[in-house]
Amino acid sequence: MTTNAISQHISALKGVPSQPTAASVRPVVKPGYRLVPALVGRSTDPGTVVYVECPVWCTVDHVADRSVFLEDINHQGAPEVLALPSDHPARVPVEAYLSWWPASHDDTAGEPCLSVDIDSEVMVYGRTAALAVADQLAAFAENVRRLAESLPADKPSRSQADEALRRVRGEAV
Numbered sequence: 668m669t670t671n672a673i674s675q676h677i678s679a680l681k682g683v684p685s686q687p688t689a690a691s692v693r694p695v696v697k698p699g700y701r702l703v704p705a706l707v708g709r710s711t712d713p714g715t716v717v718y719v720e721c722p723v724w725c726t727v728d729h730v731a732d733r734s735v736f737l738e739d740i741n742h743q744g745a746p747e748v749l750a751l752p753s754d755h756p757a758r759v760p761v762e763a764y765l766s767w768w769p770a771s772h773d774d775t776a777g778e779p780c781l782s783v784d785i786d787s788e789v790m791v792y793g794r795t796a797a798l799a800v801a802d803q804l805a806a807f808a809e810n811v812r813r814l815a816e817s818l819p820a821d822k823p824s825r826s827q828a829d830e831a832l833r834r835v836r837g838e839a840v
């Protein structure tokens with residue numbers, strides 16, 4: 668009979684472990700991270716929206732900035748910019764920012780790191796090395812200050828210097 672068949676199915680289902688509810692499978696996100704949507708797929712495809720763990724310092728819009736593969740998703744923080752006015756390629760760091768390639772298997776082993784852009788060549792450092800870079804920059808800045816302070820006082824008519832000062836301070840020239 669039909670009723671019996673259904674009863675048999677129900678009793679068979681009792682042997683199946685109860686499935687987790689949506690609430691219990693909600694992923695636990697580490698402190699300092701949040702789940703954000705990311706668009707993955709070739710630009711010719713509609714793409715797939717997946718949710719990825721993204722550090723709170725990340726400023727990337729992972730939907731607008733789509734990745735072809737999930738492994739390509741990387742996280743990047745707001746850059747600290749060194750605004751040295753120069754018409755020549757810089758030989759000192761011009762930008763430093765936090766970054767994270769979760770799928771990376773290189774030196775950083777998929778951990779967040781400090782990216783330092785030196786003349787368009789980006790170096791990445793873990794915490795200890797990044798602190799050493801910061802110490803070097805602080806020492807460099809101190810030396811530049813010492814040299815600057817050894818200069819004679821500006822003459823009132825040095826308009827070129829004023830212009831450079833305004834540029835360094837990021838003011839409109």
Ligand SMILES: [Zn+2]
Nearest residue numbers: 721725727742
């Ligand atoms: Zn991110």
